[in-house]
Amino acid sequence: MASDLRKDARVARPTASLAGRPRWWRRPWIAPLGVVVLAFLAFSLPRYLGLDPQQSLVPSTFPGHYALLVAHIGFATVAMTTGFFQVWPWFRRRFRSTHRRFGHVYVLGGVIPASILAGIIGSASPFGPMSAVSHVFLAVLWLSCTVAGFRAARQRRFDDHREWMVRSYVLTLSIITNRLWHLVWMPVLGPQVDTWFQGSDIAMLQTEMALTNWLGWTVPLVVAEVWLMRRRPGRRRRTTGAASR
Ligand code: HEM
Numbered sequence: 022m023a024s025d026l027r028k029d030a031r032v033a034r035p036t037a038s039l040a041g042r043p044r045w046w047r048r049p050w051i052a053p054l055g056v057v058v059l060a061f062l063a064f065s066l067p068r069y070l071g072l073d074p075q076q077s078l079v080p081s082t083f084p085g086h087y088a089l090l091v092a093h094i095g096f097a098t099v100a101m102t103t104g105f106f107q108v109w110p111w112f113r114r115r116f117r118s119t120h121r122r123f124g125h126v127y128v129l130g131g132v133i134p135a136s137i138l139a140g141i142i143g144s145a146s147p148f149g150p151m152s153a154v155s156h157v158f159l160a161v162l163w164l165s166c167t168v169a170g171f172r173a174a175r176q177r178r179f180d181d182h183r184e185w186m187v188r189s190y191v192l193t194l195s196i197i198t199n200r201l202w203h204l205v206w207m208p209v210l211g212p213q214v215d216t217w218f219q220g221s222d223i224a225m226l227q228t229e230m231a232l233t234n235w236l237g238w239t240v241p242l243v244v245a246e247v248w249l250m251r252r253r254p255g256r257r258r259r260t261t262g263a264a265s266r
Contacts, residue, residue, distance in 0.1 A: 082145040093138035100131030136164040151231030191245040199237030
């Protein structure tokens with residue numbers, strides 16, 4: 022028994038201070054994440070606020086496309102901002118009922134409408150079939166992970182809830198990693214129009230967008246999955262330990 026307690030103390034030491042709160046260096050990500058989210062929204066949204074189709078980065082492919090795009094961006098912004106507060110450990114602990122309320126907004130007023138609209142406009146993407154398939158896959162996964170997380174919370178399976186919502190918010194943020202891949206592929210592929218793409222700007226653009234769109238969400242999702250897998254055995258050990266005491 023005493024040795025069990027000593028073992029537990031050894032496990033707990035790196036993650037918790039005396040007050041039981043995680044040490045500050047265990048959470049060095051929340052402020053940078055907030056800055057990145059704010060910067061993304063500040064750079065991406067203004068061109069859509071004036072409701073001027075000429076300002077859009079996405080050429081319309083069917084009547085009503087622009088309206089659906091703007092609605093998608095609006096709902097996705099709700100998901101991105103409320104999701105930030107949902108993953109902030111201090112905010113979750115301090116404001117439990119707000120966490121529940123924001124959770125409803127994230128799911129019902131953010132991800133569900135944003136992902137359905139993303140699936141519709143994504144299936145008719147002006148950037149070619151590879152991008153369209155990526156958008157539809159992502160939209161379905163985003164919706165599925167979020168609904169699974171929502172159901173888990175309602176059924177009080179909170180470990181599952183946390184895991185599904187990590188996946189969901191990683192997918193929400195994948196629009197940001199998507200932007201980073203542009204910075205990689207544009208300078209690599211742009212100068213190759215006359216060689217690899219035999220003078221076709223369209224082939225170059227569609228290739229660049231396809232790589233960017235697929236890598237934008239698959240890489241973060243794999244990283245998140247590995248992270249979740251690595252913390253699972255620890256979680257099981259702690260749960261078993263708690264149950265046996
Ligand atoms: C994670 C699932 C998401 C999917 C599947 C998705 C899908 C799409 C699609 C299909 C387009 C039109 C571009 C095209 O047809 O290639 C688009 C544009 C856009 N989306 Fe999303 N989106 C997602 C998340 C988000 C989030 C979380 C935001 C945050 C606000 C967002 C903001 C935008 C913006 C600003 C545009 C306009 C194009 C641009 O400025 O680059 N999207 N999205």
